Amino acid sequence: MLNISNLGITFTQYDQGLHRKQLTVITDLDLTVQAGELVAVVGASGSGKSLLAHTLLGILPENAQLSGTMEFQGEPLTQKRCEALRGKAIALIPQSVGYLDPLMAVGRQVQRVGQLNGLPSRSARSLMERTFARYDLPAHTPKRYPFQLSGGMARRVLVSTAVMTQAQLVIADEPTPGLHPDVVTETLNHLRELAQGGRGVMLITHDIEAALQVADRVAVFYAGTTVEIANAQDFTTGNLRHPYTQALWRSLPQNDFVPVPGNQPSPDQLPVGCLYGDRCSWSTADCKRARPELQFIRQGWVRCIHAEG
Ligand code: SF4
16 A cells, blocks of 8 residues: 655755755655554654654655655655645544644534545534544534543544545554553554554554554664564564664563663764664674665564674
């Protein structure tokens, strides 16, 4: 359904006066999402997760230049097509109710999503009511304003917006931070249901534990590139391929609880070789010569020249 290959994003910025500089924030980013699949995109802040979502929704600023290829349903995903598909074939479940209009009752807002997707007013209202009921939202919810919703209700309303579309690809951007664990589980289960219904779901999160509850595959982003695409079970079966993914896994409280030392390189100080080189205990002179290619090893993808088959 979605096929992203060697995506690069560079911003042109004015430095001093009229002097312009190029800032490359995404390099060689690869990702696929199939229909019926939930793919988690995990990584620290600044790893490129949200920029990818903005790219797919066609909302990058005008000073961004893209390279590489993006295809959706077998057709190139151009800026024009991203804009045309946004909120229809490609839908975003935003992070918070802050994305909703604070001055309009949520029922009308969710109904409007259905109307923008071609449903007559009455059908959109009926679908909104059935969707709210499906998510166990109380009968008075459509008349509530965003600020009147609890955290759990807000998540269910936001998931409802995606259900109101015919979206084949649903992007959930950090849907769990700050929520009660029960609400986290409920939200993740709703995303899983969307995938089981045949949609492709991209779950953007920094929370590996949450991702592993529902994901089929996990793409690990680091400094704007994909360092590994693992199957969810690879985390628990010791089948991880990249030293960064292994370090992330070990850093969890239920594992060794050892933080990953060092920091991601900033976009204006990227090394010539492997982007993880400065923090990697496996690093050799060869790692510093060129960026590693993505290779298929043990049924997953990894960008490391020393990953073992
Ligand atoms: S290519 Fe080298 S520096 Fe990069 S992750 Fe692999 S071993 Fe570490």
